[in-house]
Amino acid sequence: MKPVVLAIGLTTLATFAQDAPILPAVSAAMDKVIADKEIAGSVTLIEDKEKPLHLATNGYSDLEKKTPMAKDSIFWIASMTKPVTGTAVMMMQEAGKLSVEDPVSKYLPEFKDLKDAEGKPVTITIKQCLTHSTGLDEVRGPELAGVVTLRDLMPKIVAKPVKFAPGSKWEYCQTGINTAARVVEVVSGKDFPGFLQERLFTPLGMKDTTFYPTEAQAARIATSYRRTDAGELEKAGLMFLGDKPVTSKDRYPLANGGLFSTAEDYGKFARMILRGGELGGQRYLKEESVKQMTTIQSGNLQTGFTPGNGWGLGWCVIKEPQGVTAAVSPGTFGHGGAYGTQAWIDPVKGKAYVMLVQRANFANSDASVVREAFQNAAK
CATH class of the missing domain: 3.40.710.10 (DD-peptidase/beta-lactamase superfamily)
Structure with missing residues (x-):
């Protein structure tokens, strides 16, 4: 061999x-x-x-052919992408560009406007984004019209009320992972890809x-x-x-x-x-x-x-x-x-x-x- x-x-x-x-x-x-x-x-x-x-x-990549x-x-490896995103965040933590304990709003000012259903201000951390405990709602379907960058996505996330107190519950959350990736973009000065x-x-x-x-x-x-x-x-x-x-x-x-x-x-x-x-x-x-x-x-x-x-x-x-x-x-x-x-x-x-x-x-x-x-x- x-x-x-x-x-x-x-x-x-x-x-x-x-x-x-x-x-x-x-x-x-x-x-x-x-x-x-x-x-x-x-x-x-x-x-x-x-x-x-x-x-x-084993088997076929195309059955008909x-x-x-x-x-x-x-x-398409789908959510096997998430560990790669987690690794990128840790690289930036090692570089002294962020701490996973930091509030997202430290790097993404739009998150200072994040609120719950009662209109009360909510703070989420990078760590909560990566552990699916932010309470952020998903952005779906027609709501994604015109979104071609992670930067475009952030205002759409902030516009939706947080569903539960951050850290109080685990709920699988795509928007939290994308938010963490946007933080990587901001602190690294590079687009995520x-x-x-x-x-x-x-x-x-x-x-x-x-x-x-x-x-x-x-x-x-x-x-x-x-x-x-x-x-x-x-x-x-x-x-x-x-x-x-x-x-x-x-x-x-x-x-x-x-x-x-x-x-x-x-x-x-x-x-x-x-x-x-x-x-x-x-x-x-x-x-x-x-x-x-x-x-x-x-x-x-x-x-x-x-x-x-x-x-x-x-x-x-x-x-x-x-x-x-x-x-x-x-x-x-x-x-x-x-x-x-x-x-x-x-x-x-x-x-x-x-x-x-x-x-x-x-x-x-x-x-x-x-x-x-x-x-x-x-x-």
Whole structure:
């Protein structure tokens, strides 16, 4: 097995093998959920701190065309974007540009006008944005007309009353994550896609991770499917695109869930976090920053989407493994995506697990039989 060493400038990245091993149990598990018509295909990756332990493709990226899934197939990873956003915030905290304990209004003056339903002033912190405890309402549908930047989005968020006292409740909140990303833009002086490209994607060699796929990348995006009541798979669009092509830049960079990526790309990000913020001799975050964002910061708040969890800063943290999470260790952290994608890092076992699929209508993508089959086979 001949390794390929990826290099950007003088920065040597960790190696990914051209022909990584395939774990038969994992491949068999994915074949079964494909045969059961839960998904059309998958790319799965398991790695430790030094190398891939498993990298496999199963099924099809397009059922009708019988296009086999490829290792470089691109997926909409949806909310797997959130840990990337959390990492960006921590980079700015390390640079002394912010503290996660700071009020958002320190950096975004429009948030000084934030109020609750009774018209009383409300203050939220960056930490609350990343732990889904702000009480901010979502901005949806027609309310997003004309919004093409994170800056455009902020007045729309502030115009809606806060639903509950910040810090008193956990409620999954897209606007909070986007607000945190806007703070990164302000303190860094860069737009969010540009910041991520410069600080993470280029140095890590994540060449296919983007909010805005090119035409060439779009040709490699795995087709999304929904499962019908009859148990068949039919094509389903990406819900956030509306009637716009995937290559359109006429949308704001959804820091809450807008990234596209490949298994190997996201594996590089996951391995860097698994190694405590370092990869290929380059340090992206200090170990204490990684620990802060990947340990529970939500206190005793009851969180979702599966039982036994808490929340870090942009990351879900598994406190008490059970059910679909039973195969991983306490303290495992990661995130799922709306169309079934999953990435989890087990610091006890020293492994990262990435599963990319594109299924639109899981009742709960974090509790899917596909995730459970993968994690049970990968343990």
